Amino acid sequence: MDKLLKSISYIFHPLLMPIIGVAYYYYISPRFIAEQILHAKLISLLILTIILPILMFFLLRTLGKAQTIHLKTTRERIYPLALNCFITILVIKRVITATQSLELYYFFIGILISNMACLTLAIFKFKASIHMIGISGLFMFFIAIGVQFGINITGTLAFVALAMGAVATSRLHLNAHTSKELIFGFFVGLIPQLLLINFWM
Template sequence: MKAFLKFIAYLFHPVFIPIYGSLVYFQVTRKYTSLEMQVGNLLPIFILTVVIPIISFLILRNIGVINSIAMPTIKERKYPIYISIILLFMIIYKVIPNNYTIELYYYFIGLIIALFTVLMLLFAKFSNSIHMVGIGSLIMYLINLSVHFEINLTLSISVLILFGGLIASSRIYFRTHSKLEIFGGLMLGVTTQFITLSYWL
């Protein structure tokens, strides 16, 4: 069970949430998107949200700013969030301007709002589970896409909710977050995606 929960935590690590949402969009959209357009979006998103954050983490750990991947202290958690917010802004300004992928554009706007809120709460000495922020954002985004494109995605949404429960269980099992921090993270992810819905639905 320990190995399985650790695998789930890594599979839905926050760095993967932007690329997961992007892949979901191109799978369910009814708009015509050429292969060139998909690659032109997915490749830079993958580099900016997965490759660069991983390299940044290794650098921060090597210089002693971060001690472990769990980042147990509030101070340690701030630096990756700073980097992530900057990279997400780069994506919405350079990779996916809202004139042709508005649904994906506002997905990233929601992620930025969520991370900025997490950062502000860290200054107030309250830590949310970023894992739950990520899965909450992804679940709500899939629901939004289902409504927007009038596609039945009940099975996919149900599977994501199941994974959300497993992620919450892993956070409790490894004692990385309290139940309040887990619930707060989930609600933050869901709410920020819901807020952006009115701009593109």
């Protein structure tokens, strides 16, 4: 059971949520998207949102600014979250622009707001769950694009809802977070995506 719950934290790692959101958007979107553009976007996001943060973490660990990939203390979170905010801005400016895809553009604006909120909480020594921020934001985005495209994705939503419960259980079991930190994480991820719907739907 310990191994299963620990693996859940890796399978639904927050670094994976943005590219999962983009890939699923392209999968269900009824709009024509050239295959070359799709591949270019996904490769760019893979580099910027997964590979680059991992490399940055190892650099921070070498510099003594982070001890483990789990970022157990609020102090360890400040530099990675600040760097992630910068990377998200880069994505918005160079990879996912408003003229190319309004839905994805505001998805990343929501991610940026959530990251900034999490960073602010970390500065004030509160450790909101980044895992819950990532998956709850993804959940709200999936609801929104399902409504926007008029597509029944209840199966996907049920799976993500179950995944949220599994992630919360995993983080509690591993003593990575308290219930309060998980609840804060849930709302920090979900609310920006919910509010930003007004700008693109």
